Amino acid sequence: MAQTFRVLDLFAGCGGITVGLHGTGRYRTVGAVEIDVAAATTYTENFGKGIVHAGSISDWAVTEVSATADVVVGGPPCQGFSNLGAKKLDDPRNQLWREYVRVLTEVKPKAFVIENVDRFLKSEEFRTLKGEVDGGLLQDYNLREELVNAADFGAAQVRRRAIVIGTHRDLKPIDVPLGDVPREHWKTVAETLAGLNPHVPADLQLLPRTTVNHHGVPVPGAFRGMTLHVTRKYETISQKRFRRIPPGGNRFDLPDDLKSPCWLKHTSGSGDVMGRLRWDRPSVTIRTEFFKPEKGRYLHPSEHRAITHLEAARLQGFPDSFSWCGSKVQIARQIGNAVPVELAHAIGKHVADSLDERL
Numbered sequence: 001m002a003q004t005f006r007v008l009d010l011f012a013g014c015g016g017i018t019v020g021l022h023g024t025g026r027y028r029t030v031g032a033v034e035i036d037v038a039a040a041t042t043y044t045e046n047f048g049k050g051i052v053h054a055g056s057i058s059d060w061a062v063t064e065v066s067a068t069a070d071v072v073v074g075g076p077p078c079q080g081f082s083n084l085g086a087k088k089l090d091d092p093r094n095q096l097w098r099e100y101v102r103v104l105t106e107v108k109p110k111a112f113v114i115e116n117v118d119r120f121l122k123s124e125e126f127r128t129l130k131g132e133v134d135g136g137l138l139q140d141y142n143l144r145e146e147l148v149n150a151a152d153f154g155a156a157q158v159r160r161r162a163i164v165i166g167t168h169r170d171l172k173p174i175d176v177p178l179g180d181v182p183r184e185h186w187k188t189v190a191e192t193l194a195g196l197n198p199h200v201p202a203d204l205q206l207l208p209r210t211t212v213n214h215h216g217v218p219v220p221g222a223f224r225g226m227t228l229h230v231t232r233k234y235e236t237i238s239q240k241r242f243r244r245i246p247p248g249g250n251r252f253d254l255p256d257d258l259k260s261p262c263w264l265k266h267t268s269g270s271g272d273v274m275g276r277l278r279w280d281r282p283s284v285t286i287r288t289e290f291f292k293p294e295k296g297r298y299l300h301p302s303e304h305r306a307i308t309h310l311e312a313a314r315l316q317g318f319p320d321s322f323s324w325c326g327s328k329v330q331i332a333r334q335i336g337n338a339v340p341v342e343l344a345h346a347i348g349k350h351v352a353d354s355l356d357e358r359l
Helices: 016-023 038-048 092-107 118-122 124-131 236-244 261-267 311-315 328-337 341-358
Strands: 005-010 026-035 052-054 071-074 111-117 142-148 160-168 221-222
Touching: 005 016, 016 026, 016 038, 016 071, 016 341, 026 038, 038 052, 038 221, 038 328, 071 092, 092 111, 092 124, 092 160, 111 118, 111 341, 118 124, 118 142, 118 160, 124 142, 124 160, 160 341, 221 236, 221 328, 311 328
Parallel strands: 005 026, 005 071, 026 052, 071 111
Antiparallel strands: 111 160, 142 160
C-alpha cells in the first residue's frame, strides 16, 4: 500500500527537490535548511512559513518535528570539487557533508539521498563518507551510488549528477535508478519552451519593485511566469556576435574581427562558449550564469539574446506558477543550483515505491 513519507530537505535551495517530491504525492516536508536568505525566501513563498531554517546547517539543531523524517535529502555544496574552475580540495564548504551526516545520526531516517556534481564520487569527501559506513557514524546504513543523466529521467537538460542513496540496514538496500527515457525520446528545448513568445523587447530588463519579508530581511519578489521573461542590456559588440552565430553554432562561427583576443588564441575546446541551444535537443546544463552567453551554450535557439529566467526555470522543470524571490542574479543562482524537478520526482518516486516494498 502506498504510504506518505515525511521528508527533511538539507541545503534546500529554492526547493527543486521539494517540488519534485511533492509532485509524486508521496511526501510531506517536515523541515528544510537553507543558508541563502533569498533562496530560503523563495522556499517559504512556495511551501509555507515555519518549514525552512534560513541559516547555516552548522547552527541548526534538529527539531522535534524534523526528527520524525523518514527520508532525508539534500546536496551539500560542491564548489570545491566541481568540474568548473579551480578545484579547491580544502574548500571548507566541502566539509558541510559532515553536517549532513550529523543530522542523519540524529534523525536516523529509513533512507537518505545525496545529490551532487559527478566529480563528487571521486572526491576525498566521498571516500571518507563511505568510510563512515564501515564501523563509523553511518554503520547502520548501506550505500548505493551512480552517475545519472537528468535527460534520462524526462528533464529537458543534459545534466550529469552523482546520486547516493543510503538505506537503513534493517531494510533491503535501495539501488539508484538510471532512468528509462531513451535518447531518441529525450525532451527537447522546443517542447519545453512551447507557447512562450520568443521575442522579448530589448527594453524589458527589470523586475517589478516589490518585496517580501519572510526571514527578517526584505527580498525582491515574489515573481512568477511572464514577469521573469526578461532580457538584459547587451553591448554593441555582443549584439553583433549574436547575429553572426547560426542555429546550433558557437564562437567558432564568428569572423576574427568579432572574436575576443583569447578566442583568437584558443582555436579548440570550449565549444559551448557563445553557443546557441538547439530546438531539437535537450539543453546543456543550466548553470547559475545562464544569462551570460560567454559562459556557455545559453543563446536562445533563434533569438539574438541569452535565454530568459523563465526559459531557464522551465528547462530546470519548474512550473510557470512557481514564485521566485530575489534580484535577477540571486534568482539565476537559485535556478542554476536547483536539482532538475523531473530528476527529483523520479528519484523520489523510486525511493517511496522501494520503501513500500520493504516496510
